[in-house]
Amino acid sequence: MYRYDDDDKRLVRERAEQFRGQVERRIAGEITEEEFKPLRLQNGLYLQLHAYMLRIAIPYGLFSSGQMRQLAHIARTWDRGYGHFTTRQNIQFNWSKLDEVPDILDALAEVEMHAIQTSGNCIRNITTDHLGGVARDELEDPRPWCELTRQWSTFHPEFAHLPRKFKIAFTATPGLDRAAIKLHDIGVRLVQSADGDPGFEIWVGGGMGRTPIIGACIREFLPRRHLLSYLEAILRVYNLNGRRDNIFRARIKILVSSLGIERFRELVEEEWAASREDAMEFRDDEIARMQSFFAPPAYPAAGSSDELLLSYRQAEDLEFARFARNNVVLHKQPGYSAVVLSLKSFDAPAGDLSDTQxxxxxxxxxxxxFGEIRATHNQDLVLPDVRTSDLPELWRELQTLDVATANAGRLTDLICCPGLDFCNLANARSLPLAQEIRQRFDDLDYLDDLGPLSLKISGCINACGHHHVGNIGILGIDKKGEEFYQLMLGGSADDDASLGRVLGPAFSRDVIVGAVDRVLQTYLGLRESDDETFIEAYRRVGEAPFRDALYGQVLYANHPPA
Amino acid sequence: MATNGQPPGTTTVHVVTGNLTCAGTIVYLSADGSWQTALERARAFEREDEAKAELARVRVDEAEITEPYVFAAASRDGRVGPSSAREILRAAGPSTRLRRPD
Known part of the structure; x- marks a missing residue:
């Protein structure tokens, strides 16, 4: 993984020291909240419902065991003994005290971490496929490009005050997308030209929030040396033309959609043509230098373990076999596997981990x-380099930590924002709903029968829980001070991205889980075979059977939808 | 978390709230002008404009309070309680299991 050089270390230390002074002046009353708020947001510090929340960057979800121990130390020393992993592959602490935040930033700086640009109208944490570098199906490791983009975007003076926040994601697997690139302001896919030259396919103008839009391809092939100059051209067009008069119309997706992708592309190409001569261009030696940080570890030689993994997946121990089937991923290195640690156990808040865990x-x-951990945008963790022969022993250890639930990619491996329990913007709670769903559908045989299925819950229209792209999406809304939940179906964040559709009026809290159950029963009743997934079946039959099942019967006679 | 259908005798009052600047803790303006962590001890303004006038003063005078605002609450038999899901959770804390509640 990338290691800070002396300049990086000095920058992060100085930033923490600078923020310490700003905090002291705020507490002393020398600056107002209006003056202080942009300063704290630039350092990832929000004021949430109950307390300050500090969001810490985990660049492209990659961190080390030493960094994890420091996060545990922070949770134990300055918070309430836990942290919350987010859909942006970051971690949040929910109970920070303002006067202690500078100490936390110092502690982060000790392990090459920070909270810079995890909030505010700037380029946020770069995200990518959590299997980058180990996925058997990837074209190339995307992480060096993420790191180059991170370095370019950090403290970029021209893009420190964009019209709105800006999110960039990378993927490197042909025909698959584990990073939801089409739902980002910019999505980058590593590709090869027809001649075999490496480059990028660039997507722009995707996003969720109150106006969900699937991005459009702005360039099918960009030679890789031009990545940053082309991103800079996109950002510059957005920075100059994006709306600043209406926060709800300020994201790049609104600009792209109002201009049309053709016109937006023209503007970008014009800007690029004018600026690329003077812009940064990667030399091969710089690319190679960055790739060296992400070189594979020194794997001890081992033969293929595909047959061993297959035998695990058919093991007599049914629990272990299920774990091997659902939570273990084939690795590009013979003899190794990547293992998903589920942060969606029976009764813990989704995405939470205690300091001891x-x-x-x-x-x-x-x-x-090799001391490496990945945070996924699905709010799980990955141990990326496990010897396949060690899986039984690792699985037993994970069980003791309550992170071995064999539900990766299943209904209860859901995405869930903090919701009204913590968030100042939320309209309804999402964590308890997620918990109830996990407890209601805890039969793993049933989950396997349902097959691959994504459920995503947001507590408000800002869509931090990605409800628009869940096969089943749930959106919490407020009706006269009470929590209600809209149900939508048909979303997908994969390569065949689609937006879910609301089926009808919202459900009250006491019947929404029953409504999910009705959707699942309907799917099982209409699928053509066990292999037809939920999203395939939905796309084949449309929403009508599900709508009829939800609203056409008397199930909710005593608790009618709002 | 049903909040409507208030029992007879319940009236709407207005409360000034905010967070302590240093600790972030939720507090409510009380009748004696101090800031209290318990909603029951909040001053209940019968008129919203009175509460908003006090809010304007707090914004100018009280740096130890961050992002103050006024919300509508329910009053019955002299006791003030929350009347929205948001204020119920602010008053009671998260409804999820906390790892180590302090």
Missing amino acids: MDSIANLADRFG
Whole structure:
């Protein structure tokens, strides 16, 4: 992984020290909240419902065991003993005290971490496929490009005050998308030209929030040396033309959609043609230098373990077999596997980890790998380099930590924002709803029968829980101070991205889980075979059977939808 | 978390609230002008414009309070309680299991 050089270390230390002074002046009353708010947001510090929340960047979801131990230390020392992993592959602490935040930033700087640009109208944390570098199906490791983009975007003076926040994601697998690039302001896919030259396919103008839009391809092939100059041209067109008069119309997706992709492309190409001569261009040696940070670890030689993994997936121990089927991913290195640690157990808030779990997982990352951990945009963790022959032992250890639920990619491996329990913007709670769904549908045989299925819950229209692109999406709304939930179906964040459609009026809290159950029963009743997934079946039959099942019967006679 | 259908005798009052600048803790303006962590001890303004006038003063005078605002609450038998899901959760804390509630 990338290691800070002396300049990086100095920058992060100085930023923490600068923020310490700003905090002291705020507490002393020397600056107002209006003056202080943009300063704290630039350092990832929000004021949420109950307390300050500090969002810490985990660049493209990659961190080390040592960094995980420091996060555990922070949780234990300055928070309430836990942290919350987010859909942007970051971690949040929900109970920060303002006067202690500078100490937290110092502690982060000790392990090459920070909270810079995790909030505000700037380029946020770069995200990517959580299997980058180990996925058997990837074209190339996307992480060096993420890191180059991170360095370019961090403290970029021209893009420090964009019309709105800006999110960039990378993927490198042909025909698959584990990073939801079409739902980002810019999505980048590593590709090869017809001649075999490496480059990028660039998508622009995707996003969720109150106006969900699937991005459009702005360039089918960009030679890789031009990545940053082309991104800069897109950002510059957006910075100059994006709306600043209406926060709800300020994202690049609104600009692209109002101009049309053809006109937006013309503007970008004009800007690029005018600026690329003077812009940064990658030399091969710089690309190679960055790639060296992400070189594969020194794997001890091992033969293929595909047959061993297959035998695990058919093991007599049914629990372990299920874990091997659902939570273990084929690795590009013979003899190795990547393992998904589920943060969606029976009764823990989705995405949460305690300090002791963090410490233990850090130890397992050292013992069963090379000290590396990944945070996924699905709010799980991955140990990327596990010897396949070690899987039974690792699985037993994970069970003791309550992170071995064999539900990766299943209904209960859901995405869920913090919702009204914590968030100042939310209209309804999402964490307890997610918990109830996990408890209602805890039969793993049933989940396997349902097959691959994504459920995503947001507590408000800002869509931090990605409800628009869940096969089943749930959106919390407020009706006269009460929580209601809209149900939508048909969304997907994959390569065949689609937006879910609301089927009808919202449901009250006491019947929404029953409504999900009715959707699942309907799917099982109409699928053509066990292999037809939920999204395939929905796309084949449309919304009518599901709508009829939800609204055409008397199930809710005593609790009618609002 | 049903909030409507208030029992007879319930009236709407207005409360000034905010967060302590240093700790972030939720507090409510009380009748004696101090800031209290318990909603029950909040001053209940019968008129919203009175509460908003006090809010304007707090915004100018009280740097130890961050992002103050006024919300409508329910009053019955002299006791003030929340009347929206948001204020119920602010008053009671998260409804999820906390790892180590302090």
